Structure formats: C-alpha cells, structure tokens
Amino acid sequence: MIHARKANNLPVPPYLNILAEETPLTKCTCTKQTHHLPAFNPPFSDANPTHAFFAVHCTTAAEIHFANLSGVIDTEAGFLNHHKTLMITYDSKRLSYGKLVHHAISHNAANTVYFHTNDQKAVAQINMMNARVSYTRLVQFDAAEHTFVKTVDRKHYLRNTIIKSVPLSPLQKARANAYIAQGQFHEATRLLSPRQGLILRFSQSNKSLTDIVHSFEPVDVNIQKAWFMLSDAG
Structure with missing residues (x-):
C-alpha cells in the first residue's frame, strides 16, 4: 500500500509508516517477481523479541529519548532488581546494539548498561570509551537473577x-x-x-x-x- 501511494505521488499516512516499521518483509514466491508483503504474524511476539535494558535516572524521560529512534519498536518503563530501568524492544536488522548504547550515553539516559554477550560488552565498552564517560556501569544481564517488573505509570504522558x-x-x-x-x-x-x-x-x-x-x-x-x-x- 505504501509503495502504491508513493508511486502515485500520494502522501503516506503516519500510521502506515508505523505499520511498515513493525511488520517484517517476507518474500512471496507466487510469481517470478519478488514481492515484499507484510507477514501475517506480528514480528516481535513474546517468542522471539530482541531486548536491551538500561538502568536510568528517570524512566518517564528515558521512554521519550528512545521513542523516535529508528528501529525501536517498543519502550517499557519498569524496575530491574529495584533499579529504575527501561526495556527496549528493537529490530536488530535496522538498529544495532551499539547504536542503542551510543544513543543512551549521548543523551545521558543510562547509568547502567546491561549486556547479554561478550560481543555486546565489547561494543558498550568502545562506546563508553569514545564518549569518555566514567559514570556508566556495565552489568551482564542474567535472566536467573534479573527480574524486570513494569511500572504502573509507564507511557506517563x-x-x-x-x-x-x-x-x-x-x-x-x-x-x-x-x-x-x-x-x-x-x-x-x-x-x-x-x-x-x-x-x-x-x-x-x-x-x-x-x-x-x-x-x-x-x-x-x-x-x-x-x-x-x-x-x-x-
């Protein structure tokens, strides 16, 4: 629908752009041509999300900092082991973990960066070194030890x-x-x-x-x- 509107020089409503961001492209093999059609199932079901966690000073402000970052699909304010934390669901094909960390640091939006793998740890360390920050901690996320609880006041505004x-x-x-x-x-x-x-x-x-x-x-x-x-x- 978006391609059709653009082809006819028609404006694309914002809700269609959001739908395109939330819906993955799948190949249709019903013809010799390759078409890109939205998959029926939502791309970020609970079965396979890509999450990043940042402990923050203010979850209300942090949600705003990340909302318009291309590739971010959802933000959830909450607590991770009693620390104010923002959980971000993102499309890793369009937004890298490194860019997320850079965005958090450049906006002074994180006092703790959680990483899942050694590669993520290295990426976070490089971003912190380049930004010359010393106040942000690096903590390995452990599902057995870290429990995320959503706040009742998320999406405050x-x-x-x-x-x-x-x-x-x-x-x-x-x-x-x-x-x-x-x-x-x-x-x-x-x-x-x-x-x-x-x-x-x-x-x-x-x-x-x-x-x-x-x-x-x-x-x-x-x-x-x-x-x-x-x-x-x-």
Missing part, C-alpha cells in the same frame, strides 16, 4: 490523555507518548488509523464506552486484546 482509550500498537504508544510529552497532541492523533480515530472521537462523546475503557485501560494491554475487549463490550 499518553495515559493522561484521551488517546489512552484507543487500542494502539507498541510503536504507536511509544511515539504518541513522546509527541504528547513535547506538547504535540495533534501529531500524536495523526499516528492513528481511520478506525482508531473513530474510536477516539466516539470515546470523547460516549459515556458508556468511556466506562468500558476505564475498566481495563487499552494503554495497558496489547492491541489485539484491546480490540477484542472493545468489540465484545460493544
């Missing part, structure tokens, strides 16, 4: 607006939260698809839907579950 009533994808949540934090509410609404826009407008004027939304908070659940819950309630 988003959850304090009516957009929290709309089922959103992880990247939509991250980008909308960043826009709202910067005072750009209108830009946040432009991330919505036409159907999501209808839900937003309907929730502003329909008390019964507002009551339904408040019973489970779409911002706290994945987009598929939020859609089903709203559909069942309607």
Whole structure:
C-alpha cells in the first residue's frame, strides 16, 4: 500500500509508516517477481523479541529519548532488581546494539548498561570509551537473577490523555507518548488509523464506552486484546 501511494505521488499516512516499521518483509514466491508483503504474524511476539535494558535516572524521560529512534519498536518503563530501568524492544536488522548504547550515553539516559554477550560488552565498552564517560556501569544481564517488573505509570504522558482509550500498537504508544510529552497532541492523533480515530472521537462523546475503557485501560494491554475487549463490550 505504501509503495502504491508513493508511486502515485500520494502522501503516506503516519500510521502506515508505523505499520511498515513493525511488520517484517517476507518474500512471496507466487510469481517470478519478488514481492515484499507484510507477514501475517506480528514480528516481535513474546517468542522471539530482541531486548536491551538500561538502568536510568528517570524512566518517564528515558521512554521519550528512545521513542523516535529508528528501529525501536517498543519502550517499557519498569524496575530491574529495584533499579529504575527501561526495556527496549528493537529490530536488530535496522538498529544495532551499539547504536542503542551510543544513543543512551549521548543523551545521558543510562547509568547502567546491561549486556547479554561478550560481543555486546565489547561494543558498550568502545562506546563508553569514545564518549569518555566514567559514570556508566556495565552489568551482564542474567535472566536467573534479573527480574524486570513494569511500572504502573509507564507511557506517563499518553495515559493522561484521551488517546489512552484507543487500542494502539507498541510503536504507536511509544511515539504518541513522546509527541504528547513535547506538547504535540495533534501529531500524536495523526499516528492513528481511520478506525482508531473513530474510536477516539466516539470515546470523547460516549459515556458508556468511556466506562468500558476505564475498566481495563487499552494503554495497558496489547492491541489485539484491546480490540477484542472493545468489540465484545460493544
């Protein structure tokens, strides 16, 4: 759809760009030509995510720092063994671990960098040396010892607006939260698809839907579950 719109010199809505970022390209072999079609399944299911963890001074600010970095799919504020930590889900084909570390250090957004492998450790050390930082620690992530717990106030700015009533994808949540934090509410609404826009407008004027939304908070659940819950309630 994006290629078709570009070929016809039509603008591409922001929500389609987000969909393209969240959806991997798969090859279709049904013809002699090679086509790129979005896979049916979401690319970053719980079965095979690519995560990075950074202990931070403020998770609310850290979510904003990483939201618009190309390749970041989701940000989650939480605690890792009682330390304020940001968990980032990213597409390692478009964004390297090294660039993530560089971004964290250059924005003074991390006081601890967690690594999973010796290669990641070496990359982090090089970035820290080049930036001449001495205040950032390196800690090996151990799933047996480190437990990540999400905070109840993640996506702080988003959850304090009516957009929290709309089922959103992880990247939509991250980008909308960043826009709202910067005072750009209108830009946040432009991330919505036409159907999501209808839900937003309907929730502003329909008390019964507002009551339904408040019973489970779409911002706290994945987009598929939020859609089903709203559909069942309607």
